Amino acid sequence: MYQLAMGTRIRRSPYFEATQAEGVTAFSTYNRMYMPTSYGDPEAEYWRLIEGVSMWDVAVERQIELSGPDAGVLAQALIPRMMDRCKVGQGRYVPICDHDGVLINGPIALQLAEARYWLSIADSDLVLWARAIAAERRLDVQVFEAQIAPLAVQGPKAEDVIASLFGDWARDIKLFWFQETEVDGIHLYLARSGWSKQGGFELYLSDPTQGVHLWNLVKEAGAPCGIGPGAPNQSERVESGRRSYGADTDSLSTPFEVRMSRFVDLDAPDDAVGIGALRDIASRGAARHQLGVLLPEGPMLPRYDSWFTLTRDMEVVGKITSAAWSPRLKRNIGMALVSTDCAPGDTAQALLTEGPVDVQFVELPFL
Amino acid sequence: MYQLAMGTRIRRSPYFEATQAEGVTAFSTYNRMYMPTSYGDPEAEYWRLIEGVSMWDVAVERQIELSGPDAGVLAQALIPRMMDRCKVGQGRYVPICDHDGVLINGPIALQLAEARYWLSIADSDLVLWARAIAAERRLDVQVFEAQIAPLAVQGPKAEDVIASLFGDWARDIKLFWFQETEVDGIHLYLARSGWSKQGGFELYLSDPTQGVHLWNLVKEAGAPCGIGPGAPNQSERVESGRRSYGADTDSLSTPFEVRMSRFVDLDAPDDAVGIGALRDIASRGAARHQLGVLLPEGPMLPRYDSWFTLTRDMEVVGKITSAAWSPRLKRNIGMALVSTDCAPGDTAQALLTEGPVDVQFVELPFL
Numbered sequence: 001m002y003q004l005a006m007g008t009r010i011r012r013s014p015y016f017e018a019t020q021a022e023g024v025t026a027f028s029t030y031n032r033m034y035m036p037t038s039y040g041d042p043e044a045e046y047w048r049l050i051e052g053v054s055m056w057d058v059a060v061e062r063q064i065e066l067s068g069p070d071a072g073v074l075a076q077a078l079i080p081r082m083m084d085r086c087k088v089g090q091g092r093y094v095p096i097c098d099h100d101g102v103l104i105n106g107p108i109a110l111q112l113a114e115a116r117y118w119l120s121i122a123d124s125d126l127v128l129w130a131r132a133i134a135a136e137r138r139l140d141v142q143v144f145e146a147q148i149a150p151l152a153v154q155g156p157k158a159e160d161v162i163a164s165l166f167g168d169w170a171r172d173i174k175l176f177w178f179q180e181t182e183v184d185g186i187h188l189y190l191a192r193s194g195w196s197k198q199g200g201f202e203l204y205l206s207d208p209t210q211g212v213h214l215w216n217l218v219k220e221a222g223a224p225c226g227i228g229p230g231a232p233n234q235s236e237r238v239e240s241g242r243r244s245y246g247a248d249t250d251s252l253s254t255p256f257e258v259r260m261s262r263f264v265d266l267d268a269p270d271d272a273v274g275i276g277a278l279r280d281i282a283s284r285g286a287a288r289h290q291l292g293v294l295l296p297e298g299p300m301l302p303r304y305d306s307w308f309t310l311t312r313d314m315e316v317v318g319k320i321t322s323a324a325w326s327p328r329l330k331r332n333i334g335m336a337l338v339s340t341d342c343a344p345g346d347t348a349q350a351l352l353t354e355g356p357v358d359v360q361f362v363e364l365p366f367l
Numbered sequence: 368m369y370q371l372a373m374g375t376r377i378r379r380s381p382y383f384e385a386t387q388a389e390g391v392t393a394f395s396t397y398n399r400m401y402m403p404t405s406y407g408d409p410e411a412e413y414w415r416l417i418e419g420v421s422m423w424d425v426a427v428e429r430q431i432e433l434s435g436p437d438a439g440v441l442a443q444a445l446i447p448r449m450m451d452r453c454k455v456g457q458g459r460y461v462p463i464c465d466h467d468g469v470l471i472n473g474p475i476a477l478q479l480a481e482a483r484y485w486l487s488i489a490d491s492d493l494v495l496w497a498r499a500i501a502a503e504r505r506l507d508v509q510v511f512e513a514q515i516a517p518l519a520v521q522g523p524k525a526e527d528v529i530a531s532l533f534g535d536w537a538r539d540i541k542l543f544w545f546q547e548t549e550v551d552g553i554h555l556y557l558a559r560s561g562w563s564k565q566g567g568f569e570l571y572l573s574d575p576t577q578g579v580h581l582w583n584l585v586k587e588a589g590a591p592c593g594i595g596p597g598a599p600n601q602s603e604r605v606e607s608g609r610r611s612y613g614a615d616t617d618s619l620s621t622p623f624e625v626r627m628s629r630f631v632d633l634d635a636p637d638d639a640v641g642i643g644a645l646r647d648i649a650s651r652g653a654a655r656h657q658l659g660v661l662l663p664e665g666p667m668l669p670r671y672d673s674w675f676t677l678t679r680d681m682e683v684v685g686k687i688t689s690a691a692w693s694p695r696l697k698r699n700i701g702m703a704l705v706s707t708d709c710a711p712g713d714t715a716q717a718l719l720t721e722g723p724v725d726v727q728f729v730e731l732p733f734l
Contacts, residue, residue: 003393004371005404006672007601008689009490009614010395026370028377029396032490032613037372099502104495123376123399125492128471132499135466135640145618234374246399247376251512273502305373322375 010034013059014149014211022229030060030123037231045230046327049198053157054230055218058195058202059149059211063118064107064127070139071115077133078119079109080255080272081265086111091176091191094119095255095263096126101277103253104129106245106260108193110178118146120193122245133273147208152193153218154200157225162201165221166190170201178204184217186210195232197240197365238324238333241292241365248290248321248335254278256286257337259364289340292362293320293350295332300325301354309351310338310359317342320350320359326366333366334359377401380426381516381578389596397427397490404598412597413694416565420524421597422585425562425569426516426578430485431474431494437506438482444500445486446476447622447639448632453478458543458558461486462622462630463493468644470620471496473612473627475560477545485513487560489612500640514575519560520585521567524592529568532588533557537568545571551584553577562599564607564732605691605700608659608732615657615688615702621645623653624704626731656707659729660687660717662699667692668721676718677705677726684709687717687726693733700733701726 004027011033013019019036026038036057039045048054066074076083079094086092091110096119098104105126107119119126131143153161162170165183170190173179178191189204205214219227243249243258255264255278266282268275293310295301301323308320318338326333334350342348344363349356371394378400380386392407403424406412415421433441443450446461453459458477463486465471472493474486486493498510520528529537532550537557540546545558556571572581586594610616610625622631622645633649635642660677662668668690675687685705693700701717709715711730716723 002371002373002391003405004369005393005395006369007395007614008672008674009397009611012673024369026372028372028374030376038370098495098498125495128465128492129495129499131465132496133503136500136503244376247374305375306379307375 006034013057014205014208015057015059015151015215018212018215019057019229024229031062031121033060035060035231036229039229043327044228046233046235048226048228049155049196049230049233049236050328051156053153053155053161053222053225053227055215055222055227056152056154056229056231058152058232061120061150063120063146063148063204064130065116065118065144065146066130066141067116068141069115070134070141071117074130074134074139074141074143075109075117076269077137077271077273078130080268080275080278081263082268083109088113089177089179091120091178091193093176093263095260096129097255097274097278099274099277101254101274101281102251103245103249103255103258106243108176110191118148120150124245147206149205149208149211151203151205151214151218152195152200153203153222154194154196154230155198158200161218161222161225161227162190165217173201184213186214188214195242196236197242198236234322235324235326238322238335239326239328239365239367241335243290243335244322248337250337253337254281254286256281257288258290285340287340288318288337290364291336291338291342291344292364292366293334293336293359294362295323295334295350295359296357297331301332301352310336310348311351312342312346312348317348328367335364336361373401380424381572381575382424382426382518382582383578385579385582386424386596391596398429398488400427402427402598403596406596410694411595413600413602415593415595416522416563416597416600416603417695418523420520420522420528420589420592420594422582422589422594423519423521423596423598425519425599428487428517430487430513430515430571431497432483432485432511432513433497433508434483435508436482437501437508438484441497441501441506441508441510442476442484443636444504444638444640445497447635447642447645448630449635450476455480456544456546458487458545458560460543460630462627463496464622464641464645466641466644468621468641468648469618470612470616470622470625473610475543477558485515487517491612514573516572516575516578518570518572518581518585519562519567520570520589521561521563521597522565525567528585528589528592528594529557532584540568551580553581555581562609563603564609565603601689602691602693605689605702606693606695606732606734608702610657610702611689615704617704620704621648621653623648624655625657652707654707655685655704657731658703658705658709658711659731659733660701660703660726661729662690662701662717662726663724664698668699668719677703677715678718679709679713679715684715695734702731703728
């Protein structure tokens with residue numbers, strides 16, 4: 001275990017003091033912000049997410065705002081989906097690709113108003129990309145990182161907590177849709193969204209001085225349901241087959257490789273960045289795809305922090321991109337990016353630090 | 368102190384195992400890679416840099432390569448300096464700005480060949496920016512992150528170490544110039560460069576499998592000079608007034624605010640991104656500038672990890688962007704971004720976590 005060096009280059013969340021008070025023990029960084037990853041009891045944090053309700057500082061989900069007369073034109077230029085089918089109040093999971101069709105982010109795009117969008121981004125500087133496209137196309141639009149800090153409430157009891165805090169109307173919010181609202185004088189957008197498959201909501205806080213206040217309101221409302229602190233959970237994420245941009249994608253990954261084909265509209269307008277390349281790739285087929293891997297049965301392996309090569313008959317066929325212990329499956333599992341020659345049921349060798357081990361490919365998700 | 372959570376989203380350096388063997392204790396992240404920041408003895412690491420020689424894993428300095436027929440056109444489009452004055456084998460410190468003249472990175476631009484450049488970047492995804500500009504302008508150029516891992520040798524005895532390893536010819540390399548060479552079969556570029564004011568070199572390794580080998584060669588060559596491991600040093604950096612992109616700049620900073628005016632050529636071509644905005648800002652003058660701050664005398668304060676507001680007569684005049692204990696000045700010092708109404712000699716109040724304290728502005732650098 002290494003210490004995290006802290007400095008001004010990487011930013012603090014508005015919930016930072018609240019997470020300190022909860023006993024946060026570990027952080028990663030994401031979009032140049034500190035992201036809590038553990039409160040010292042991984043087992044409890046996992047089961048709270050799976051069976052109860054957990055609250056997470058995910059202020060690192062930065063919102064890239066597009067606003068102004070050409071905001072819709074820019075959104076459509078950036079996103080290879082038909083954006084005219086998106087409605088105000090709706091969010092959609094979208095791939096963002098470069099001109100070669102390579103994934104450079106995978107945000108939720110939220111339409112706030114006729115000419116105002118947020119891209120709730122994964123870990124890359126999409127603001128630079130969007131600003132370059134806007135300026136080079138001479139669009140009349142502002143592109144900036146909005147000072148918005150999401151707080152996630154995740155798990156099967158999340159809806160009860162949110163309903164007790166905001167009212168039963170919140171139960172009717174559909175997946176990825178959102179509603180502008182307030183609680184105890186704190187302005188926010190309430191969205192059904194989150195970095196887990198266990199269901200839940202995200203509270204998009206707009207006043208950073210209210211972070212601790214909002215945290216404590218959610219904590220109080222969640223107390224009857226046994227709410228506690230948590231973070232995006234590696235075990236749950238791999239079990240659920242949820243890709244993490246930058247971990248499960250590399251500098252060549254297209255949406256088709258990582259099970260995002262259904263989020264690409266090949267009939268998107270010709271001036272959507274990358275659409276031509278995506279049509280070509282779709283017609284000839286991707287060379288790699290994403291599968292699950294079952295690691296050998298046995299005790300929990302160390303947390304993997306680098307990609308591991310996969311071979312078959314001495315030839316490299318791909319790599320394990322994320323791995324974790326699954327408390328529900330009681331074994332080590334992973335996600336892999338491999339040649340389309342590899343199919344579920346096939347076996348391969350994984351070159352782990354501890355030595356080579358046999359693995360089996362399976363369909364994703366595991367659970 | 369918090370633990371660093373590690374995973375596949377943030378990448379390891381080719382020197383990772385070597386730094387483990389040296390006893391690395393802390394990391395930050397930079398360009399989505401783990402960057403060693405301490406080996407557990409900050410005092411020794413500081414004095415080794417100031418009086419001896421130190422070796423650093425700075426693989427996080429990623430090289431964005433521009434290559435192909437239009438590489439020079441793209442370099443000039445990205446950089447508001449006259450790039451036709453740059454020569455093959457030469458590096459230059461350059462600001463990179465968006466279309467509004469706001470700094471988005473501050474790399475060293477190295478010209479490797481007539482139509483091949485590296486931008487040795489600070490901590491932002493310049494590859495996305497450069498790729499967007501290139502594609503939207505339909506330039507015939509490849510833009511990608513090259514698999515290059517710099518190893519820095521810094522301090523007054525660095526030249527002796529490098530000369531003993533490569534030969535006395537290396538003593539003639541001028542600041543920011545570089546030479547393609549090899550050592551013990553390892554191909555690399557040797558540059559006089561580095562993240563300190565104490566002088567030194569950077570070894571740009573191109574084969575990541577040779578990281579530990581190269582580390583050990585440098586360690587052995589440096590043994591007679593007492594070389595030891597280190598990292599970019601916050602105390603030395605603040606004493607030397609060296610800005611860190613993202614720490615000492617914010618989302619509004621232009622080159623003129625942070626003492627980079629001499630790196631902008633206002634007569635750069637009209638199609639250089641941001642040049643029009645930079646000419647406007649230059650003619651009306653920047654609203655903020657960068658000064659040093661002397662914090663009250665007394666013991667070493669905790670390492671600051673967030674910006675602190677500066678006020679004068681109850682009005683906000685700016686913020687302390689970096690702070691550190693200076694072992695040579697034996698006091699706490701900082702760098703500040705403040706209104707141009709503030710001048711060296713003036714005093715202000717800094718709203719630290721511990722409470723407000725009086726500070727005095729001074730010229731940068733301190734040493």
